[in-house]
Amino acid sequence: MTNKAGTQTNLSMHAIIWLLLSLSITFTLYAFNLENWVPACFVVFAIWRYLIEKNNWSYPTLWLRFPLTIAGGLAVLLTYGSLFGRDASVALLAVMISMKLLETRTKRDFIVMVILSYFLTVNILLFTQAIWVFLAVLLALTGLTACLISVSHQSMQTNISTQVWKNHFKVQVKLAGKLLLQATPIMLVLFVLFPRIPGPIWGIPQDSYSGMTGLSDSMEPGNISQLSLSSKIAFRVEFKSAIPANNQLYWRGPVLWHQEGRRWQMASDRIPLPMETLQTSGSATDYTITLEPHNRNWLLMLDLPEISASTLPAEARVKHDMQVLSKEPIRTRIRYQGSSYLQYKLGAELSEHERTLALQLIEDENPKTRQLAAQWISEKKSPTAMVEAALKMFREQEFVYTLAPPRLGKEPVDDFLFNTKRGFCEHYASSFVYLMRAAGVPARIVTGYQGGEINPNGNYLIVRQSDAHAWAEVWLQDRGWVRVDPTSAVSPDRIEMGIGAALTDSDLLPLLSRQDYPMLKHLYMNWDAVNNGWNQWVLGYDQAKQLALLKKLINKDIAWEDIGLILVVSMIALMLFVSYLLLSNKGMVLNPSNRIYQQFLKKLAKAGVTKLKHEGAISFGQRAAKTLPNQASEILEISALYSSMQYAKQANSKITNIQSLNLLKQLVNNLKV
């Protein structure tokens, strides 16, 4: 009895270990995306299950499992407020799978577990599709496949030695890897051909877009500096021609008109404003942007984009103040092309309504600032001189560019300009615009990104959230809207060389934006180049790309419905063909050992010993050994092995059979005659 129990431990131990290993990978991935108690719950149950197996403990009774299940469901309900939606339902699945471990003992249980775990593992891709996650998922899938293999082998195994037992792990994972490799061509074909339909196939619950970062539609002191702490990538840009200088790279996002205390907002759409006129000069700069999802409508463009239907991304529109909006919030990574002019004249005329909006201020605030503006007006300074005066103030007084500005008091602009003098771009932009408006110069804030980092591997620009920026535009007679970046007056380095160079208190900045660690940076650049390829060619493989590729392949336009139909029909045909092969014996005339033996016969035939058709393997081996006495022992060994593989009772474990097959292969390959 003890012996039997011991053997059984050996048997399901393989499967248990594979299952727990693969699920550990999966739950590690989920640790970044689900509440922490979910992976913790898995750890507890996994250890419990392992100990049950190892020490032959008894399985928990129904009286324990039932309350546990209820508690798990309740915990998910309490944490996520629902059992539905992406996060909650995946969490529920994860918790239930962890608990199911406690009642996984028969072959059938294991198969159910493995299939559930496959599902749980690929679900991680609903949360994140980064390349390393994909690789980890592949690893977990290999482990699960190995588990499936060990489950189907174990029922036939009998007592085995520790050495063999260990060896089985290797054989199982090898076989699993082989199976996955064999599946790769099918995966690739399906990836290329499976019809991409515009938009998601099924609605992913709304909560999947929480936690996306990006510019918002309003600005308050503090929210851009908050964004600057994130090294997340905002977008990547490939230029058709040379990349313009860093101080030219203003990526235009939301334009803010409306001031309300500390808060700046976009102009309301109630009264439509006329389109600002645009005169461009010089040659256009063409580029392609791969925008990360940020759950907002803006499509960032280089200042200033040319507005024509041919250069704008599909379903996008341009607001009067030259910001480009897509119809739907950007929830998947998109690629679009842009064409911009670095030299331009925007808004030659300013309508009365525009002027009112561009001068709007909340009354009775920031008296000191208003006083300064009034003083400038009384000095009869021209608007240009006023701009100069403001910039001079920033430049010459002790203004400091910092990510960690002190909190501003009740009159924020006054407090900043005359008291703290420490701020980030949004402080400078907003106080500058405030000052201009107070002095009667029409002005507005433009938010977006400034600069970017050139990746030499692939020659494209990476723009991160930490490159988020805010600047100002003032309207001057005859010159239109002119970009003025007050931050550059305080900290020219920010604009010339990027944020890493501008900040002294760099500890606050994300590691990768800092100037030191060139090795790390180099590695990171390589990695990002791989990532960029992954985004473009794998994740970015959308309907348009698919159709273009197919057009290239078959030289004909084709609709996605047709692709689907062709795919379904060819799959059915393939399945019918395979079942035909399986049902008739045609596909499998020779078994593997037979095939290898044929090679052996060929080798001997070359040496002049041909097997007669009625000769048995052993008698032929003996005859051949007599003719070729130098190889006698090898020939006899091969013959004996082959004969026993053909005629002896096969060991009940497939693994042993595979091992003898490998041995036969090796012997035949090593035979030299």
Next chain:
Amino acid sequence: MKKITDAIIAKTSEVILGKQQQIKLALACILAKGHLLIEDLPGMGKTTLAHTLAQVLGLQFQRVQFTSDLLPADVLGVSVYDRNTANFKFHPGPIFTNVLLADEINRATPKTQSALLEVMEEAQVTIDAVTYTLPQPFFVIATQNPSSQIGTFALPESQLDRFLMRITINYPDAASERQLLQSNGGREQLAKLSPVIDATQLQALQSACHDIHVSDALLDYLQAILKYTRQSAQFNAGLSPRAGLSLKQCAQAWAMLDGRDHVIPEDIQSILPSVAGHRLVSNITLTGSVDNIAQLLKSVAV
């Protein structure tokens, strides 16, 4: 297992000189629970072989010399009226034994022959509506002179089929013959021979024989042989399913004698002449000759 069978063969060889192959075949036949027919000229040692085997296997041995006036009752036994009890009392014949040597079976009349063959098939005797079971193990070793000899009743094919194997002994080689001539003949040694195993052990060997593995690949080969005998113009009639089964059982026994736990095609090839030889009748010569079997083996691919 191999040790035991090797010991049996060695012991038997002490008496039957230079006939290892025949001894092995005979032993295989016994292990496969079949009856053995030894066919050869008088004086070749048929009787000695049968007697020695019985002795070595530790079995009860009876011998009946078949003659043309032998009656079934002489073999099976007879009920005699007992005056004291006023009842018929059954006197068992020589067949109630483990090994029955039916010497020169083809000298008896068909009536007696068929009586014997029926018992061989059923392993029981029914006389006056009473059934008597024979001791186990039970098997018959029959010897027969080649049918061309005068005064014989050749066994019909249907009855030959009851014998699992037919073997011939043939003349001994010179060395063995010299050894034989130097001694006083086998019979003397036979008396001194001690058994290697007993009946129970023999039965254990017989059941172990069943467990020798026969793979699908081997059955493919076996069926190919059966198919060939049925389709080829070489033979009058093909091998019966029973013959197929016999082939399998003998091959299993042969594999066991070789110390293997599975049957290989060579086993079939070794026993085929003895198992199929008396069952196949050639179209050309109207005899089941060994040459025909060799031809058959060459024609079927392994």
